[in-house]
Amino acid sequence: MKVKSLVATLALLATLGAAQAEEKLGVTVYPGAKHDAATSNAVKEMAGGEAACFTTADPIAKVAAFYKAQGLKAIGEAGKESAMFRKGGVDVTIQSPWMDMRTGTMMKTTLVSIVKPAR
Structure with a gap:
């Protein structure tokens, strides 16, 4: 039961990430892509604006x-x-492979970065 609850919570958070990105940035998130909060935060810090990153x-x-x-x-x-x-x-930048900025590991998934730089 706890596993099902955890899975449901994670699915909800992923949906919220996509919905918030679409609302804030005005770009549709690629269907089925998973929100990557850590990469989003790192890109947001570098860009100095708004950012949301997703993997597929x-x-x-x-x-x-x-x-x-x-x-x-x-x-x-x-x-x-x-x-x-x-x-x-x-x-909107799409990359594969891409480097996880926290670990330096090359990732084989596709990264979709949606960024509105500070102007």
Whole structure:
């Protein structure tokens, strides 16, 4: 019973992370992506504005296609390891692999960073 409760709580927190990011930043979070609070905080400190980071097992091409279909402006060409989009003053960066800034470990998942830098 405790495990089910914990799983339900974690799922709710992940949903809240996505909903808050969408409300604050005005960009739809990639479906099924999991909120990464620690990376979000690290990116927020570096950018000096608002940031929300999410991870997914899906490849960059699939994630990039989603944001292109959402009408975000592509910044440069999407590559094998990264893609970037912009909507107004908000940047969406997609990376795989990516480095966990706390541990220095290279992660094999895809990182989606939604950032509104301080201006």
